[in-house]
Amino acid sequence: MPEHARRRAGVDALLFDVFGTVVDWRSGVAREAAPFLARHGIAADPHAFADAWRGRYQPAMEEVRSGRRPFVTLDAIHRESLEATLREVGADPAVLPEAELDDLNHAWHRLDPWPDAVGGLERLRRRFVVAPLSNGNIRLILDMAKPAGLPWDAILGAEVSRAYKPQPRVYLHAAEILELPPAACMMVAAHNGDLRAARGAGLATAFVPRPREHGPDQATDLAPEEAWDVVAPDFLALADRLGA
Amino acid sequence: MPEHARRRAGVDALLFDVFGTVVDWRSGVAREAAPFLARHGIAADPHAFADAWRGRYQPAMEEVRSGRRPFVTLDAIHRESLEATLREVGADPAVLPEAELDDLNHAWHRLDPWPDAVGGLERLRRRFVVAPLSNGNIRLILDMAKPAGLPWDAILGAEVSRAYKPQPRVYLHAAEILELPPAACMMVAAHNGDLRAARGAGLATAFVPRPREHGPDQATDLAPEEAWDVVAPDFLALADRLGA
Numbered sequence: 422m423p424e425h426a427r428r429r430a431g432v433d434a435l436l437f438d439v440f441g442t443v444v445d446w447r448s449g450v451a452r453e454a455a456p457f458l459a460r461h462g463i464a465a466d467p468h469a470f471a472d473a474w475r476g477r478y479q480p481a482m483e484e485v486r487s488g489r490r491p492f493v494t495l496d497a498i499h500r501e502s503l504e505a506t507l508r509e510v511g512a513d514p515a516v517l518p519e520a521e522l523d524d525l526n527h528a529w530h531r532l533d534p535w536p537d538a539v540g541g542l543e544r545l546r547r548r549f550v551v552a553p554l555s556n557g558n559i560r561l562i563l564d565m566a567k568p569a570g571l572p573w574d575a576i577l578g579a580e581v582s583r584a585y586k587p588q589p590r591v592y593l594h595a596a597e598i599l600e601l602p603p604a605a606c607m608m609v610a611a612h613n614g615d616l617r618a619a620r621g622a623g624l625a626t627a628f629v630p631r632p633r634e635h636g637p638d639q640a641t642d643l644a645p646e647e648a649w650d651v652v653a654p655d656f657l658a659l660a661d662r663l664g665a
Numbered sequence: 666m667p668e669h670a671r672r673r674a675g676v677d678a679l680l681f682d683v684f685g686t687v688v689d690w691r692s693g694v695a696r697e698a699a700p701f702l703a704r705h706g707i708a709a710d711p712h713a714f715a716d717a718w719r720g721r722y723q724p725a726m727e728e729v730r731s732g733r734r735p736f737v738t739l740d741a742i743h744r745e746s747l748e749a750t751l752r753e754v755g756a757d758p759a760v761l762p763e764a765e766l767d768d769l770n771h772a773w774h775r776l777d778p779w780p781d782a783v784g785g786l787e788r789l790r791r792r793f794v795v796a797p798l799s800n801g802n803i804r805l806i807l808d809m810a811k812p813a814g815l816p817w818d819a820i821l822g823a824e825v826s827r828a829y830k831p832q833p834r835v836y837l838h839a840a841e842i843l844e845l846p847p848a849a850c851m852m853v854a855a856h857n858g859d860l861r862a863a864r865g866a867g868l869a870t871a872f873v874p875r876p877r878e879h880g881p882d883q884a885t886d887l888a889p890e891e892a893w894d895v896v897a898p899d900f901l902a903l904a905d906r907l908g909a
Contacts, residue, residue, distance in 0.1 A: 559843075560842060562819075563794065567790075567794075574807045574810070575806075581825055598804060600802075
């Protein structure tokens with residue numbers, strides 16, 4: 422969307438998916454899993470372990486989205502998934518030290534942003550309200566933001582609406598909290614599915630592909646699957662495109 | 666609380682009252698009310714007008730706290746109170762331009778921090794999670810933070826818990842969201858009543874008096890009414906006291 426189009430559309434706030442779009446979860450989780458696995462003699466590749474752990478994310482959230490399970494935070498989901506992933510690689514979480522399990526679970530609070538993320542957000546926030554719209558809980562998102570210097574104006578998402586993306590009410594509730602019509606909010610994500618749901622709720626959309634989110638063999642979300650309003654290779658280019 | 670006491674108490678997060686404690690609402694509202702009142706020939710002193718407008722705050726919130734009224738945002742309460750205050754000074758809000766009323770209502774989004782607030786928060790946030798715990802809605806608090814550079818780590822408060830201080834669940838919900846026991850959270854406020862409620866919910870307490878919040882003739886909240894954990898004359902002194 423060129424500058425004149427952005428003005429016409431009147432986008433005032435940019436809402437960012439976090440895992441994969443802003444931060445590199447795979448490298449960060451693998452980095453922390455590696456010494457844990459080695460220390461306990463668990464024979465698993467740290468990146469494969471990170472993939473398996475993350476692989477349980479959508480099915481676990483679907484239990485909440487479907488209403489089969491009351492709302493629980495992503496921290497709680499991550500912890501259950503960690504224990505299941507450990508069992509999958511032949512380890513018994515019940516005999517592992519609780520403090521170490523808890524610490525490893527908090528690896529998701531300590532993920533590094535992609536190299537362009539902080540610089541891009543610093544530029545974008547001069548012109549727009551910038552906020553994460555993540556399934557992560559507030560504490561997780563703030564722990565991640567603080568050391569990295571991610572300059573969020575507010576932290577929205579799962580815990581505020583007590584629902585998980587891609588449920589429409591997560592997007593609509595964010596717009597409502599920002600006192601904006603949905604069309605004045607632009608969802609920024611590396612995932613076509615997130616953008617599809619955001620568009621369905623009436624938001625503008627920006628696709629920023631992260632072709633290494635899932636490692637060197639990534640096969641999904643390499644290209645836009647719909648005519649999103651903006652497509653940019655990183656947050657700095659996104660700032661260029663939005664005149665920020 | 667000297668440094669060793671703070672460490673012992675294990676305070677990790679500081680939660681700030683905003684109106685009066687962080688920002689000078691009276692001067693800010695009067696500054697914006699003055700040209701509005703003049704333009705419409707309304708004979709009211711701008712500071713008295715600000716006081717009258719703010720005076721409707723607690724009774725209006727009490728309607729929500731008591732359950733007589735479903736949760737509404739502070740923006741909505743401010744708007745109703747503005748109209749009532751205008752009628753009180755003999756003006757009919759129904760004949761005033763909607764855009765101007767809306768703009769004046771947003772004066773609450775544009776309040777200036779006390780001179781020590783930004784510098785103090787910058788120091789405190791290096792050591793603690795700093796977050797507003799305000800009855801203001803998220804959009805209001807972020808609009809206020811952005812131009813002033815208030816470096817919040819997250820925005821908590823009324824809209825997240827859908828309740829108004831001093832109801833205990835507002836304080837408890839903030840601690841829960843920060844994944845901390847209440848005792849690891851310290852409420853910072855210029856108001857004894859807010860601190861009393863925070864202490865009742867198990868939070869640590871810091872009193873920072875703002876003796877000009879209500880103008881030169883202020884008679885309330887000039888001194889601590891209980892033995893609060895910390896008493897400091899401003900946020901810079903608070904940072905000193907907390908070793909930040």
